[in-house]
Structures are given as C-alpha cells and as structure tokens.
Amino acid sequence: MIHSVLSSVEAWGAAAASRTVLLASPRAFCAGVERAITIVERLLAGQEAPIFVRKQIVHNTHVVRDLEERGAVFVDELDEVPVGATAVFSAHGVAPAVREQAQQRQLRVVDATCPLVTKVHSEARRFAERGDTIVFIGHAGHEESEGTLGEAPQQIRLVETEDDIDALEIDGPVSYLTQTTLAVDEANRLVQRLRARFPHLTGPNSDDICYATTNRQDALRTIAAQADLIVVVGSANSSNSVRLVEVAERMGTPAFLIDDVSDVDPRWLADARTIGITAGASAPPQLVSDLLDALAGLGHTTVLERVVAKETLSFGLPTQVRGHAGESVTSTPEHSTQAGGV
Structure with missing residues (x-):
C-alpha cells in the first residue's frame, strides 16, 4: 500500500513541468x-x-x-x-x-x-424503394447502425472492413450509406474499395459523416503532428470520440481517451511538453476546462487554440418542448474555450 502511494506521488512529481497545450476547435458538444x-x-x-x-x-x-x-x-x-x-x-x-x-x-x-441521422434513414428508404441493395459502412452493434439497418433489413448489408466488402455477393444496383460518426479517411478508403468492386455504385447526395465529426477530426489533425501526445475527452462507447483517438494514432501521435480528468495517468505526462487536447461531440465542455485546470496545477501552462471552423448550425426542437415557434439550438463549442486560461 505504502509502495503504491509513493509510486503515485513520484509519478505526479515527474509530471510536474511547464508545458504547452494545443487546444483543438471545434470540440465537445455539437448541435x-x-x-x-x-x-x-x-x-x-x-x-x-x-x-x-x-x-x-x-x-x-x-x-x-x-x-x-x-x-x-x-x-x-x-x-x-x-x-x-x-x-x-x-x-x-x-x-x-x-x-x-x-x-x-x-x-x-x-x-x-439527430437530424443528420434522420437524413441517413431517409436515404436508406429512398434507395430501398428503388430496389437497390444498400451497403452500410458502420459499426455492428452501434445504436445508429441498428436504427439504419432497421429501415430496410432485407436490403441493407453492414460492412466494417475491406474484407467485408470483398466478401459481398450482390446482383443488381448497389448504393451505399455511412454511419455519421466514422473517421473520414477510413470511410473514404472503404468507399473507394466499394467502387472498385461495384463500378456503378451510387451514394447519398451529400456526405453522411456529419459536419461535427469532420470538423473535430480536421481540428485534431492540425495539432496531432505538433504534440507529444493527444488527450481526447469522451466516453468509451462514443464512436466519434474513439475515432479521434484512431486518427491521432494513424498520424503517429500517442493518444488516450478519458472520461474525465480522473482518468489521466501521470506517466503519460512525464516527458510530454506539448499536449494536444480535444473532446468528442458528446462530451461536456466543462470536462475540458477541468483538464486544463489540472494541467495548470502541474506547472506553467501556455494554451494555444487551433480553430479550423466555427460551428453555427441550428436544429429545431420538437413541438412538444418548444418555448416559442421555431425555436432551435445552435452548436457553439468555441464558447467553452475561455476556461483554463485561454
């Protein structure tokens, strides 16, 4: 017990240092x-x-x-x-x-x-009604995938990998859809594989991967190459949060997913003088502020924000909960950047 406590104290002592934090924006809640x-x-x-x-x-x-x-x-x-x-x-x-x-x-x-998920459902019905076999690129067992598959269960095939695509045997017209929270680069690679197999493949009129997922991945890429490590705030069952970790790792930067600051292992920080921070689209902004405060407690921290987009998209609320006609909520994650000395 005493040895464990001493080891923990030593680890936090080794983590104490001045450092730079690169803060990705957009991050955290989407519309x-x-x-x-x-x-x-x-x-x-x-x-x-x-x-x-x-x-x-x-x-x-x-x-x-x-x-x-x-x-x-x-x-x-x-x-x-x-x-x-x-x-x-x-x-x-x-x-x-x-x-x-x-x-x-x-x-x-x-x-x-989410209205962007509703869009994918509408596309699934449209493709099914015209007789297509639909290839859905997504993650098995994810609630979004289950909902989309349920729109036309006899006509939709779920794929996750290139091997899944290679195993497809389909006669007749083929179309594709994607889960809204995929890694953009991985999804594009799978779509290219689909096109190679099915040259007359058709897809949605606009990308299914949502703006928030794309923006957060783009913002992460701007900081990952400059950081010693990346910390992604988000829960383990959050697809878009997990994808952020994967994007960083594909760029060669170690990345860790945390639910909140209590999950931080001080050993990660010992040799890290530049830390990149972002948060998945379902993570509350306050969790990022808490992390910034904790890092500031370990030494002087310079926080530099890297902004790739300003999110102002609005989604209307259902009639059952509207305070007044046409009321909507807007994604403005940049408002959370004032905490932690930014």
Whole structure:
C-alpha cells in the first residue's frame, strides 16, 4: 500500500513541468447533442411524471448521470416503459420496429434523433424503394447502425472492413450509406474499395459523416503532428470520440481517451511538453476546462487554440418542448474555450 502511494506521488512529481497545450476547435458538444440534451431537460422541467429515455440520450457517462440525478429514467427497451408514459428516442435514432412498438404501447414519444441521422434513414428508404441493395459502412452493434439497418433489413448489408466488402455477393444496383460518426479517411478508403468492386455504385447526395465529426477530426489533425501526445475527452462507447483517438494514432501521435480528468495517468505526462487536447461531440465542455485546470496545477501552462471552423448550425426542437415557434439550438463549442486560461 505504502509502495503504491509513493509510486503515485513520484509519478505526479515527474509530471510536474511547464508545458504547452494545443487546444483543438471545434470540440465537445455539437448541435445534435445539444438538441437531444435540451429535449430531456425541458421535459424534466415541464412535467412531474417520470421521463423515460430509450438507451443513452448521447454516448457520455457524465451527461447520462446528470440527467438521471435530475429524474430521467434510462431503459434499454420500450417494454420497460409503462403504457402511456413519455418516452424519448436517443440522438442515435431508432428502427421503424421501435416506433411501432411505441405506438402499440400508446407512448407519448418525443424524438431526439439527430437530424443528420434522420437524413441517413431517409436515404436508406429512398434507395430501398428503388430496389437497390444498400451497403452500410458502420459499426455492428452501434445504436445508429441498428436504427439504419432497421429501415430496410432485407436490403441493407453492414460492412466494417475491406474484407467485408470483398466478401459481398450482390446482383443488381448497389448504393451505399455511412454511419455519421466514422473517421473520414477510413470511410473514404472503404468507399473507394466499394467502387472498385461495384463500378456503378451510387451514394447519398451529400456526405453522411456529419459536419461535427469532420470538423473535430480536421481540428485534431492540425495539432496531432505538433504534440507529444493527444488527450481526447469522451466516453468509451462514443464512436466519434474513439475515432479521434484512431486518427491521432494513424498520424503517429500517442493518444488516450478519458472520461474525465480522473482518468489521466501521470506517466503519460512525464516527458510530454506539448499536449494536444480535444473532446468528442458528446462530451461536456466543462470536462475540458477541468483538464486544463489540472494541467495548470502541474506547472506553467501556455494554451494555444487551433480553430479550423466555427460551428453555427441550428436544429429545431420538437413541438412538444418548444418555448416559442421555431425555436432551435445552435452548436457553439468555441464558447467553452475561455476556461483554463485561454
């Protein structure tokens, strides 16, 4: 026990130093996440009966814990929700079968699906109606993938790797869609492989990978080459957060995913004089501020922000929670950069 404590003290002592922090921007909450959280918050404020949320509203343990403490009840499936109660669909979307179940149980549904995920669902229906076999590039078991696959289960094939693509046997027209939170470079590589196999492949009118995922990956690339290591704030089940780690590692920079500052291992910092920091689109901005404060406590810290885009996209709220007509929420993660001496 004493040896363990001494080792920890020595590790933190070795981590104490002056350093530079490169702060990627945009980072943290996107408009779709802000919208989903706002929906649950307003429902909690507006009625006394329990508010049930199917799955995690967004993939972040801190967000879910905060909403649970305020009264939200998270369930895995709708059969856990009392007949006639209010149920919220998460930002990741649901399959038509889930909507049918909600109707059968007479639930008051409030849909927090990100509009960019809804776009992919609409494309899946459009391609299916014209008779295409749809190749969906995504991650098996992810809630977004399950929702999209459910739009046309007989016509959609899920692929994750080039080997999956090589194993496809498809006759007739082929189209493709992608999960919104993929690494852009990896998705492009898989699409190219698809085109090589199916020269007449068609795709969506605009990229399925969402603006927030793309912006955060672009911002990360601007700092990864200059950093000794990258710290990504986000939960392990957050696809876009995990992709940020992978992007940094493909650039040759060590990267670590943390839920919050308590996950930081001081041994990471011992020889790191330049640290890159970003956060996945479902991570609260305050967690980045906490990390910056902790690093400042280890020595003089110079924080340099690297901005690749300003996010001003707005998504309207469902009618059930609007304060006034047409109300929307806007992604403005750059507002969080004032903490920690920035």
